[in-house]
Amino acid sequence: MAQPESIDDLAPCLAPTACLDADHPTVRRMADTACRGADTPVERATRLYYAVRDGLRYDPYHIELTEEGLRASAVIARRQGFCVAKAGVLAALARSVGIPARLGFADVRNHLATERLRRTMGTDIFYYHGFTELYLDGRWIKATPTFNIELCEKFGVQPLEFDGRGDAILHPFDTANRRHMEYLRFHGSRADMPVEELRDAMQHHYGALAATPADADFHVEAGLEKGSG
DSSP, rough: OOOOOOOOHHGGGGOSSSSTTTSSSSHHHHHHHHHHHHOSSSEEEEEEEHHHHHHHHHHHHSSSOOOTTTTTTHHHHHTEEOOHHHHHHHHHHHHEEEEEEEEEEEEEEETOOOOHHHHHHTEEEEEEEEEEEEEETTEEEEEEEOHHHHHHHHHHHOOOOOOOOOOOOOOOOOOTTTEEEEEEEEEEEEOOOOHHHHHHHHHOOOOOGGGTTTOOHHHHHHHHHTTTO
């Protein structure tokens, strides 16, 4: 059994950073609102997860691979973001209430991407898909606040639930027993947002995303393709 990490080991996962700006008033305000009445770290982590999952819309098109674009307070102000941006918000919120948090990355195959998104990306593999790791009860637990509940309903995918006690990673099958997410490769954990690493990876794999029309709306596409395989 792994030994609990020391305070010194956890310190980098509690400190505010340029992107995980846990001390920003916008971040603190969202955390305080979500955690009102929550008495334990597990309860607070669970509240924060749902605040990010359903309070911020998932948007895989309008991606800003800059320090400002990935800053948690800025993502909260926009009320939407892609997987990495939403994971960063959850990490910043957790740190703001004293829960150690870091970011995890993995390549996943998404079988339920829309046809337009697949054409734009040129693949159904999401490289450097982002999730959050929270240190609760002496161990790291994965939490994936990517898909808000409205989007899940449009796609026919069960919303991913989180109780603060077990990993919440994306389900391999949807409600119709079709393949949904398939993990291909894990890239490890980071105490801060690896902006340059993300930019290099995404420009290499998804150069076409830069040309995505500004009116692209993933939620509208998901609604139109509901029920298609």
